[in-house]
Amino acid sequence: MNRELITTADGSHSLYVKDLDEHYHSIHGAIQEAQHVFIKTGIQYLVSQNYSTISILEIGFGTGLNALLSFLEAEKLNVKLDYTSLEAFPLDTMIVSQLNYVKLISKIENKNESKLEKAFLDIHKAEWEKKIELSNNFSLQKIKNTLQEITFSSSFDLIFFDAFGPRVQPDMWTEELFSKIYVATNPKGCLVTYCAKGEVKRTLKKVGFIVETLPGPPRKREMVRATKN
Ligand SMILES: C[S@@+](CC[C@H](N)C(=O)[O-])C[C@H]1O[C@@H](n2cnc3c(N)ncnc32)[C@H](O)[C@@H]1O
Incomplete structure:
Protein backbone atom coordinates (compact mmCIF):
# COMPACT_ATOMS: atom_id res chain seq x y z
CA MET A 1 0.00 0.00 0.00
CA ASN A 2 1.38 3.35 -1.05
CA ARG A 3 0.96 5.99 1.70
CA GLU A 4 1.68 9.69 1.52
CA LEU A 5 2.15 11.99 4.54
CA ILE A 6 -0.34 14.88 4.60
CA THR A 7 -1.17 17.67 7.07
CA THR A 8 -4.78 17.98 8.26
CA ALA A 9 -6.60 21.20 9.23
CA ASP A 10 -5.52 21.12 12.91
CA GLY A 11 -1.87 20.83 11.85
CA SER A 12 -1.58 17.14 12.68
CA HIS A 13 -0.39 14.61 10.15
CA SER A 14 -2.33 11.82 8.52
CA LEU A 15 -1.65 9.43 5.66
CA TYR A 16 -3.26 9.33 2.26
CA VAL A 17 -3.63 5.93 0.58
CA LYS A 18 -3.55 6.54 -3.14
CA ASP A 19 -4.78 3.09 -4.15
CA LEU A 20 -7.93 3.55 -2.07
CA ASP A 21 -8.25 7.33 -2.39
CA GLU A 22 -8.70 7.37 1.40
CA HIS A 23 -7.09 9.02 4.44
CA TYR A 24 -6.23 7.44 7.80
CA HIS A 25 -8.05 10.31 9.61
CA SER A 26 -10.37 13.22 8.97
CA ILE A 27 -8.67 15.84 6.81
CA HIS A 28 -10.39 18.43 9.07
CA GLY A 29 -8.07 17.41 11.93
CA ALA A 30 -6.59 14.03 12.80
CA ILE A 31 -5.91 14.76 16.49
CA GLN A 32 -9.23 16.58 16.94
CA GLU A 33 -11.12 13.65 15.42
CA ALA A 34 -9.34 11.01 17.52
CA GLN A 35 -9.83 13.07 20.68
CA HIS A 36 -13.55 13.54 20.02
CA VAL A 37 -14.61 10.14 18.66
CA PHE A 38 -12.45 7.77 20.67
CA ILE A 39 -11.26 9.59 23.80
CA LYS A 40 -14.25 11.78 24.66
CA THR A 41 -17.14 9.67 23.34
CA GLY A 42 -15.47 6.36 24.23
CA ILE A 43 -13.11 6.47 27.22
CA GLN A 44 -14.48 9.56 28.99
CA TYR A 45 -18.04 8.28 28.53
CA LEU A 46 -17.30 4.90 30.16
CA VAL A 47 -15.42 6.60 32.99
CA SER A 48 -18.56 8.74 33.54
CA GLN A 49 -20.41 5.40 33.84
CA ASN A 50 -18.08 4.52 36.74
CA TYR A 51 -15.63 2.26 34.92
CA SER A 52 -12.19 2.35 36.53
CA THR A 53 -10.71 -0.38 34.31
CA ILE A 54 -11.54 -0.49 30.61
CA SER A 55 -10.54 -3.15 28.12
CA ILE A 56 -10.29 -1.58 24.68
CA LEU A 57 -10.14 -3.23 21.26
CA GLU A 58 -9.00 -1.02 18.41
CA ILE A 59 -9.69 -2.10 14.86
CA GLY A 60 -6.89 -0.55 12.82
CA PHE A 61 -3.78 0.42 14.84
CA GLY A 62 -2.42 2.50 11.92
CA LEU A 69 -3.96 9.56 23.22
CA SER A 70 -5.42 6.67 25.24
CA PHE A 71 -2.12 6.20 27.06
CA LEU A 72 -2.24 9.87 28.08
CA GLU A 73 -5.92 9.74 29.02
CA ALA A 74 -5.33 6.76 31.30
CA GLU A 75 -2.78 8.79 33.25
CA LYS A 76 -4.96 11.92 33.29
CA LEU A 77 -8.07 10.14 34.57
CA ASN A 78 -6.13 7.65 36.66
CA VAL A 79 -7.94 4.67 35.18
CA LYS A 80 -6.51 1.37 33.97
CA LEU A 81 -6.71 0.77 30.23
CA ASP A 82 -6.01 -2.66 28.72
CA TYR A 83 -5.50 -1.77 25.10
CA SER A 97 9.23 8.58 12.48
CA GLN A 98 7.91 11.51 10.42
CA LEU A 99 4.59 11.87 12.26
CA ASN A 100 4.22 15.10 14.27
CA TYR A 101 1.84 13.78 16.97
CA VAL A 102 4.30 13.89 19.87
CA LYS A 103 5.29 17.49 19.15
CA LEU A 104 1.69 18.70 18.85
CA ILE A 105 0.19 16.70 21.70
CA SER A 106 2.93 17.65 24.13
CA LYS A 107 2.12 21.31 23.35
CA ILE A 108 -1.67 20.88 23.62
CA GLU A 109 -1.41 18.89 26.83
CA ASN A 110 1.53 20.82 28.24
CA LYS A 111 3.48 17.57 28.65
CA ASN A 112 7.15 16.78 28.61
CA GLU A 113 7.97 16.01 24.95
CA SER A 114 10.68 13.44 25.62
CA LYS A 115 8.43 11.46 27.97
CA LEU A 116 5.72 11.39 25.32
CA GLU A 117 8.25 10.51 22.62
CA LYS A 118 9.33 7.52 24.70
CA ALA A 119 5.72 6.37 25.06
CA PHE A 120 5.11 6.69 21.30
CA LEU A 121 8.29 4.75 20.54
CA ASP A 122 7.38 2.06 23.09
CA ILE A 123 3.93 1.75 21.50
CA HIS A 124 5.44 1.28 18.05
CA LYS A 125 8.32 -0.95 19.13
CA ALA A 126 6.02 -3.27 21.13
CA GLU A 127 6.33 -6.80 19.83
CA TRP A 128 3.30 -8.11 17.97
CA GLU A 129 1.08 -10.53 19.94
CA LYS A 130 2.86 -9.83 23.24
CA LYS A 131 1.07 -7.98 26.06
CA ILE A 132 3.25 -5.35 27.73
CA GLU A 133 2.74 -2.89 30.60
CA LEU A 134 3.68 0.56 29.34
CA SER A 135 2.78 2.23 32.63
CA ASN A 136 0.79 1.50 35.79
CA ASN A 137 -2.28 2.67 33.89
CA PHE A 138 -1.76 1.24 30.43
CA SER A 139 -1.11 -2.21 28.97
CA LEU A 140 -0.81 -2.84 25.26
CA GLN A 141 -1.15 -5.87 23.04
CA LYS A 142 -0.81 -5.36 19.30
CA ILE A 143 -2.12 -8.15 17.13
CA LYS A 144 -1.06 -8.57 13.53
CA THR A 151 -10.79 -15.30 16.69
CA PHE A 152 -11.10 -13.21 19.84
CA SER A 153 -9.98 -15.04 22.96
CA SER A 154 -11.24 -12.33 25.33
CA SER A 155 -13.98 -9.71 25.44
CA PHE A 156 -13.87 -5.92 25.59
CA ASP A 157 -15.67 -2.95 27.17
CA LEU A 158 -14.92 -0.52 24.38
CA ILE A 159 -14.32 -0.96 20.67
CA PHE A 160 -12.58 1.73 18.64
CA PHE A 161 -13.88 0.88 15.19
CA ASP A 162 -11.39 2.79 13.03
CA ALA A 163 -11.35 0.90 9.74
CA PHE A 164 -11.14 2.67 6.39
CA GLY A 165 -14.59 3.91 5.35
CA PRO A 166 -17.31 1.67 3.91
CA ARG A 167 -17.01 3.43 0.53
CA VAL A 168 -13.51 2.02 0.03
CA GLN A 169 -13.49 -1.04 2.31
CA PRO A 170 -17.09 -2.34 2.47
CA ASP A 171 -15.85 -5.77 3.57
CA MET A 172 -14.93 -4.30 7.00
CA TRP A 173 -18.48 -3.08 7.73
CA THR A 174 -20.47 -6.27 7.25
CA GLU A 175 -23.10 -7.92 9.42
CA GLU A 176 -20.79 -10.92 9.88
CA LEU A 177 -17.91 -8.81 11.26
CA PHE A 178 -20.12 -6.59 13.45
CA SER A 179 -21.72 -9.73 14.82
CA LYS A 180 -18.26 -11.09 15.68
CA ILE A 181 -17.49 -7.82 17.47
CA TYR A 182 -20.86 -7.85 19.27
CA VAL A 183 -20.07 -11.30 20.70
CA ALA A 184 -16.67 -9.99 21.86
CA THR A 185 -18.23 -6.92 23.55
CA ASN A 186 -18.98 -7.06 27.29
CA PRO A 187 -22.54 -6.24 28.45
CA LYS A 188 -22.95 -2.44 28.74
CA GLY A 189 -19.82 -2.04 26.62
CA CYS A 190 -19.85 -0.03 23.42
CA LEU A 191 -18.37 0.53 20.00
CA VAL A 192 -17.51 4.02 18.77
CA THR A 193 -16.85 4.98 15.19
CA TYR A 194 -16.47 8.14 13.14
CA CYS A 195 -18.86 6.78 10.49
CA ALA A 196 -22.58 7.57 10.77
CA ILE A 210 -28.40 0.02 20.56
CA VAL A 211 -27.26 2.79 18.25
CA GLU A 212 -26.87 6.47 19.17
CA THR A 213 -26.08 9.12 16.61
CA LEU A 214 -23.98 11.80 18.33
CA PRO A 215 -22.38 15.08 17.24
CA GLY A 216 -19.19 14.45 15.26
CA PRO A 217 -15.76 16.09 15.44
CA PRO A 218 -15.13 19.48 13.75
CA ARG A 219 -16.67 19.68 10.25
CA LYS A 220 -18.27 16.21 10.60
CA ARG A 221 -21.92 16.36 11.56
CA GLU A 222 -22.33 12.97 13.20
CA MET A 223 -20.63 9.91 14.67
CA VAL A 224 -21.95 6.69 16.21
CA ARG A 225 -21.84 5.00 19.59
CA ALA A 226 -23.36 1.52 19.65
CA THR A 227 -24.01 -0.10 23.04
CA LYS A 228 -24.56 -3.73 24.00
CA ASN A 229 -27.49 -3.89 26.42
C1 LIG B 1 -8.40 4.50 9.24
S1 LIG B 1 -6.91 3.60 9.42
C2 LIG B 1 -6.68 3.51 11.17
C3 LIG B 1 -6.14 4.72 11.82
C4 LIG B 1 -5.54 4.45 13.18
N1 LIG B 1 -6.51 4.06 14.17
C5 LIG B 1 -4.69 5.59 13.63
O1 LIG B 1 -4.88 6.11 14.74
O2 LIG B 1 -3.79 5.95 12.87
C6 LIG B 1 -7.45 1.92 9.10
C7 LIG B 1 -6.44 0.86 9.47
O3 LIG B 1 -7.02 -0.43 9.30
C8 LIG B 1 -6.03 -1.30 8.79
N2 LIG B 1 -6.70 -2.43 8.11
C9 LIG B 1 -7.07 -2.52 6.81
N3 LIG B 1 -7.69 -3.70 6.57
C10 LIG B 1 -7.73 -4.36 7.74
C11 LIG B 1 -8.24 -5.64 8.13
N4 LIG B 1 -8.83 -6.44 7.24
N5 LIG B 1 -8.11 -6.03 9.42
C12 LIG B 1 -7.48 -5.21 10.32
N6 LIG B 1 -6.99 -3.97 10.00
C13 LIG B 1 -7.10 -3.56 8.74
C14 LIG B 1 -5.23 -0.41 7.86
O4 LIG B 1 -3.97 -0.95 7.57
C15 LIG B 1 -5.18 0.88 8.64
O5 LIG B 1 -4.06 0.93 9.48
Missing part, protein backbone atom coordinates in the same frame (compact mmCIF):
# COMPACT_ATOMS: atom_id res chain seq x y z
CA THR A 63 -0.26 5.40 13.09
CA GLY A 64 -0.74 4.63 16.79
CA LEU A 65 -2.44 8.01 17.36
CA ASN A 66 -5.44 6.55 19.22
CA ALA A 67 -3.13 4.39 21.32
CA LEU A 68 -0.96 7.39 22.29
CA THR A 84 -5.58 -4.39 22.34
CA SER A 85 -5.02 -3.19 18.81
CA LEU A 86 -5.52 -5.11 15.60
CA GLU A 87 -3.62 -4.25 12.43
CA ALA A 88 -3.37 -6.15 9.17
CA PHE A 89 -0.84 -3.91 7.39
CA PRO A 90 1.65 -2.29 9.82
CA LEU A 91 3.38 0.91 8.75
CA ASP A 92 7.09 1.20 7.98
CA THR A 93 9.11 2.83 10.76
CA MET A 94 10.25 5.44 8.21
CA ILE A 95 6.71 6.84 7.97
CA VAL A 96 6.07 6.59 11.71
CA ASN A 145 -4.06 -10.11 11.83
CA THR A 146 -7.18 -9.20 9.89
CA LEU A 147 -10.59 -8.67 11.45
CA GLN A 148 -11.86 -11.34 9.08
CA GLU A 149 -9.38 -13.98 10.29
CA ILE A 150 -9.01 -13.30 14.00
CA LYS A 197 -23.80 6.20 7.43
CA GLY A 198 -27.40 4.91 7.53
CA GLU A 199 -26.43 1.46 6.33
CA VAL A 200 -23.72 1.10 8.99
CA LYS A 201 -26.20 2.08 11.71
CA ARG A 202 -28.77 -0.41 10.39
CA THR A 203 -26.20 -3.22 10.38
CA LEU A 204 -25.09 -2.40 13.95
CA LYS A 205 -28.75 -2.49 15.07
CA LYS A 206 -29.33 -5.75 13.24
CA VAL A 207 -26.56 -7.55 15.16
CA GLY A 208 -27.98 -6.33 18.51
CA PHE A 209 -26.40 -2.98 19.35
Whole structure:
Protein backbone atom coordinates (compact mmCIF):
# COMPACT_ATOMS: atom_id res chain seq x y z
CA MET A 1 0.00 0.00 0.00
CA ASN A 2 1.38 3.35 -1.05
CA ARG A 3 0.96 5.99 1.70
CA GLU A 4 1.68 9.69 1.52
CA LEU A 5 2.15 11.99 4.54
CA ILE A 6 -0.34 14.88 4.60
CA THR A 7 -1.17 17.67 7.07
CA THR A 8 -4.78 17.98 8.26
CA ALA A 9 -6.60 21.20 9.23
CA ASP A 10 -5.52 21.12 12.91
CA GLY A 11 -1.87 20.83 11.85
CA SER A 12 -1.58 17.14 12.68
CA HIS A 13 -0.39 14.61 10.15
CA SER A 14 -2.33 11.82 8.52
CA LEU A 15 -1.65 9.43 5.66
CA TYR A 16 -3.26 9.33 2.26
CA VAL A 17 -3.63 5.93 0.58
CA LYS A 18 -3.55 6.54 -3.14
CA ASP A 19 -4.78 3.09 -4.15
CA LEU A 20 -7.93 3.55 -2.07
CA ASP A 21 -8.25 7.33 -2.39
CA GLU A 22 -8.70 7.37 1.40
CA HIS A 23 -7.09 9.02 4.44
CA TYR A 24 -6.23 7.44 7.80
CA HIS A 25 -8.05 10.31 9.61
CA SER A 26 -10.37 13.22 8.97
CA ILE A 27 -8.67 15.84 6.81
CA HIS A 28 -10.39 18.43 9.07
CA GLY A 29 -8.07 17.41 11.93
CA ALA A 30 -6.59 14.03 12.80
CA ILE A 31 -5.91 14.76 16.49
CA GLN A 32 -9.23 16.58 16.94
CA GLU A 33 -11.12 13.65 15.42
CA ALA A 34 -9.34 11.01 17.52
CA GLN A 35 -9.83 13.07 20.68
CA HIS A 36 -13.55 13.54 20.02
CA VAL A 37 -14.61 10.14 18.66
CA PHE A 38 -12.45 7.77 20.67
CA ILE A 39 -11.26 9.59 23.80
CA LYS A 40 -14.25 11.78 24.66
CA THR A 41 -17.14 9.67 23.34
CA GLY A 42 -15.47 6.36 24.23
CA ILE A 43 -13.11 6.47 27.22
CA GLN A 44 -14.48 9.56 28.99
CA TYR A 45 -18.04 8.28 28.53
CA LEU A 46 -17.30 4.90 30.16
CA VAL A 47 -15.42 6.60 32.99
CA SER A 48 -18.56 8.74 33.54
CA GLN A 49 -20.41 5.40 33.84
CA ASN A 50 -18.08 4.52 36.74
CA TYR A 51 -15.63 2.26 34.92
CA SER A 52 -12.19 2.35 36.53
CA THR A 53 -10.71 -0.38 34.31
CA ILE A 54 -11.54 -0.49 30.61
CA SER A 55 -10.54 -3.15 28.12
CA ILE A 56 -10.29 -1.58 24.68
CA LEU A 57 -10.14 -3.23 21.26
CA GLU A 58 -9.00 -1.02 18.41
CA ILE A 59 -9.69 -2.10 14.86
CA GLY A 60 -6.89 -0.55 12.82
CA PHE A 61 -3.78 0.42 14.84
CA GLY A 62 -2.42 2.50 11.92
CA THR A 63 -0.26 5.40 13.09
CA GLY A 64 -0.74 4.63 16.79
CA LEU A 65 -2.44 8.01 17.36
CA ASN A 66 -5.44 6.55 19.22
CA ALA A 67 -3.13 4.39 21.32
CA LEU A 68 -0.96 7.39 22.29
CA LEU A 69 -3.96 9.56 23.22
CA SER A 70 -5.42 6.67 25.24
CA PHE A 71 -2.12 6.20 27.06
CA LEU A 72 -2.24 9.87 28.08
CA GLU A 73 -5.92 9.74 29.02
CA ALA A 74 -5.33 6.76 31.30
CA GLU A 75 -2.78 8.79 33.25
CA LYS A 76 -4.96 11.92 33.29
CA LEU A 77 -8.07 10.14 34.57
CA ASN A 78 -6.13 7.65 36.66
CA VAL A 79 -7.94 4.67 35.18
CA LYS A 80 -6.51 1.37 33.97
CA LEU A 81 -6.71 0.77 30.23
CA ASP A 82 -6.01 -2.66 28.72
CA TYR A 83 -5.50 -1.77 25.10
CA THR A 84 -5.58 -4.39 22.34
CA SER A 85 -5.02 -3.19 18.81
CA LEU A 86 -5.52 -5.11 15.60
CA GLU A 87 -3.62 -4.25 12.43
CA ALA A 88 -3.37 -6.15 9.17
CA PHE A 89 -0.84 -3.91 7.39
CA PRO A 90 1.65 -2.29 9.82
CA LEU A 91 3.38 0.91 8.75
CA ASP A 92 7.09 1.20 7.98
CA THR A 93 9.11 2.83 10.76
CA MET A 94 10.25 5.44 8.21
CA ILE A 95 6.71 6.84 7.97
CA VAL A 96 6.07 6.59 11.71
CA SER A 97 9.23 8.58 12.48
CA GLN A 98 7.91 11.51 10.42
CA LEU A 99 4.59 11.87 12.26
CA ASN A 100 4.22 15.10 14.27
CA TYR A 101 1.84 13.78 16.97
CA VAL A 102 4.30 13.89 19.87
CA LYS A 103 5.29 17.49 19.15
CA LEU A 104 1.69 18.70 18.85
CA ILE A 105 0.19 16.70 21.70
CA SER A 106 2.93 17.65 24.13
CA LYS A 107 2.12 21.31 23.35
CA ILE A 108 -1.67 20.88 23.62
CA GLU A 109 -1.41 18.89 26.83
CA ASN A 110 1.53 20.82 28.24
CA LYS A 111 3.48 17.57 28.65
CA ASN A 112 7.15 16.78 28.61
CA GLU A 113 7.97 16.01 24.95
CA SER A 114 10.68 13.44 25.62
CA LYS A 115 8.43 11.46 27.97
CA LEU A 116 5.72 11.39 25.32
CA GLU A 117 8.25 10.51 22.62
CA LYS A 118 9.33 7.52 24.70
CA ALA A 119 5.72 6.37 25.06
CA PHE A 120 5.11 6.69 21.30
CA LEU A 121 8.29 4.75 20.54
CA ASP A 122 7.38 2.06 23.09
CA ILE A 123 3.93 1.75 21.50
CA HIS A 124 5.44 1.28 18.05
CA LYS A 125 8.32 -0.95 19.13
CA ALA A 126 6.02 -3.27 21.13
CA GLU A 127 6.33 -6.80 19.83
CA TRP A 128 3.30 -8.11 17.97
CA GLU A 129 1.08 -10.53 19.94
CA LYS A 130 2.86 -9.83 23.24
CA LYS A 131 1.07 -7.98 26.06
CA ILE A 132 3.25 -5.35 27.73
CA GLU A 133 2.74 -2.89 30.60
CA LEU A 134 3.68 0.56 29.34
CA SER A 135 2.78 2.23 32.63
CA ASN A 136 0.79 1.50 35.79
CA ASN A 137 -2.28 2.67 33.89
CA PHE A 138 -1.76 1.24 30.43
CA SER A 139 -1.11 -2.21 28.97
CA LEU A 140 -0.81 -2.84 25.26
CA GLN A 141 -1.15 -5.87 23.04
CA LYS A 142 -0.81 -5.36 19.30
CA ILE A 143 -2.12 -8.15 17.13
CA LYS A 144 -1.06 -8.57 13.53
CA ASN A 145 -4.06 -10.11 11.83
CA THR A 146 -7.18 -9.20 9.89
CA LEU A 147 -10.59 -8.67 11.45
CA GLN A 148 -11.86 -11.34 9.08
CA GLU A 149 -9.38 -13.98 10.29
CA ILE A 150 -9.01 -13.30 14.00
CA THR A 151 -10.79 -15.30 16.69
CA PHE A 152 -11.10 -13.21 19.84
CA SER A 153 -9.98 -15.04 22.96
CA SER A 154 -11.24 -12.33 25.33
CA SER A 155 -13.98 -9.71 25.44
CA PHE A 156 -13.87 -5.92 25.59
CA ASP A 157 -15.67 -2.95 27.17
CA LEU A 158 -14.92 -0.52 24.38
CA ILE A 159 -14.32 -0.96 20.67
CA PHE A 160 -12.58 1.73 18.64
CA PHE A 161 -13.88 0.88 15.19
CA ASP A 162 -11.39 2.79 13.03
CA ALA A 163 -11.35 0.90 9.74
CA PHE A 164 -11.14 2.67 6.39
CA GLY A 165 -14.59 3.91 5.35
CA PRO A 166 -17.31 1.67 3.91
CA ARG A 167 -17.01 3.43 0.53
CA VAL A 168 -13.51 2.02 0.03
CA GLN A 169 -13.49 -1.04 2.31
CA PRO A 170 -17.09 -2.34 2.47
CA ASP A 171 -15.85 -5.77 3.57
CA MET A 172 -14.93 -4.30 7.00
CA TRP A 173 -18.48 -3.08 7.73
CA THR A 174 -20.47 -6.27 7.25
CA GLU A 175 -23.10 -7.92 9.42
CA GLU A 176 -20.79 -10.92 9.88
CA LEU A 177 -17.91 -8.81 11.26
CA PHE A 178 -20.12 -6.59 13.45
CA SER A 179 -21.72 -9.73 14.82
CA LYS A 180 -18.26 -11.09 15.68
CA ILE A 181 -17.49 -7.82 17.47
CA TYR A 182 -20.86 -7.85 19.27
CA VAL A 183 -20.07 -11.30 20.70
CA ALA A 184 -16.67 -9.99 21.86
CA THR A 185 -18.23 -6.92 23.55
CA ASN A 186 -18.98 -7.06 27.29
CA PRO A 187 -22.54 -6.24 28.45
CA LYS A 188 -22.95 -2.44 28.74
CA GLY A 189 -19.82 -2.04 26.62
CA CYS A 190 -19.85 -0.03 23.42
CA LEU A 191 -18.37 0.53 20.00
CA VAL A 192 -17.51 4.02 18.77
CA THR A 193 -16.85 4.98 15.19
CA TYR A 194 -16.47 8.14 13.14
CA CYS A 195 -18.86 6.78 10.49
CA ALA A 196 -22.58 7.57 10.77
CA LYS A 197 -23.80 6.20 7.43
CA GLY A 198 -27.40 4.91 7.53
CA GLU A 199 -26.43 1.46 6.33
CA VAL A 200 -23.72 1.10 8.99
CA LYS A 201 -26.20 2.08 11.71
CA ARG A 202 -28.77 -0.41 10.39
CA THR A 203 -26.20 -3.22 10.38
CA LEU A 204 -25.09 -2.40 13.95
CA LYS A 205 -28.75 -2.49 15.07
CA LYS A 206 -29.33 -5.75 13.24
CA VAL A 207 -26.56 -7.55 15.16
CA GLY A 208 -27.98 -6.33 18.51
CA PHE A 209 -26.40 -2.98 19.35
CA ILE A 210 -28.40 0.02 20.56
CA VAL A 211 -27.26 2.79 18.25
CA GLU A 212 -26.87 6.47 19.17
CA THR A 213 -26.08 9.12 16.61
CA LEU A 214 -23.98 11.80 18.33
CA PRO A 215 -22.38 15.08 17.24
CA GLY A 216 -19.19 14.45 15.26
CA PRO A 217 -15.76 16.09 15.44
CA PRO A 218 -15.13 19.48 13.75
CA ARG A 219 -16.67 19.68 10.25
CA LYS A 220 -18.27 16.21 10.60
CA ARG A 221 -21.92 16.36 11.56
CA GLU A 222 -22.33 12.97 13.20
CA MET A 223 -20.63 9.91 14.67
CA VAL A 224 -21.95 6.69 16.21
CA ARG A 225 -21.84 5.00 19.59
CA ALA A 226 -23.36 1.52 19.65
CA THR A 227 -24.01 -0.10 23.04
CA LYS A 228 -24.56 -3.73 24.00
CA ASN A 229 -27.49 -3.89 26.42
C1 LIG B 1 -8.40 4.50 9.24
S1 LIG B 1 -6.91 3.60 9.42
C2 LIG B 1 -6.68 3.51 11.17
C3 LIG B 1 -6.14 4.72 11.82
C4 LIG B 1 -5.54 4.45 13.18
N1 LIG B 1 -6.51 4.06 14.17
C5 LIG B 1 -4.69 5.59 13.63
O1 LIG B 1 -4.88 6.11 14.74
O2 LIG B 1 -3.79 5.95 12.87
C6 LIG B 1 -7.45 1.92 9.10
C7 LIG B 1 -6.44 0.86 9.47
O3 LIG B 1 -7.02 -0.43 9.30
C8 LIG B 1 -6.03 -1.30 8.79
N2 LIG B 1 -6.70 -2.43 8.11
C9 LIG B 1 -7.07 -2.52 6.81
N3 LIG B 1 -7.69 -3.70 6.57
C10 LIG B 1 -7.73 -4.36 7.74
C11 LIG B 1 -8.24 -5.64 8.13
N4 LIG B 1 -8.83 -6.44 7.24
N5 LIG B 1 -8.11 -6.03 9.42
C12 LIG B 1 -7.48 -5.21 10.32
N6 LIG B 1 -6.99 -3.97 10.00
C13 LIG B 1 -7.10 -3.56 8.74
C14 LIG B 1 -5.23 -0.41 7.86
O4 LIG B 1 -3.97 -0.95 7.57
C15 LIG B 1 -5.18 0.88 8.64
O5 LIG B 1 -4.06 0.93 9.48
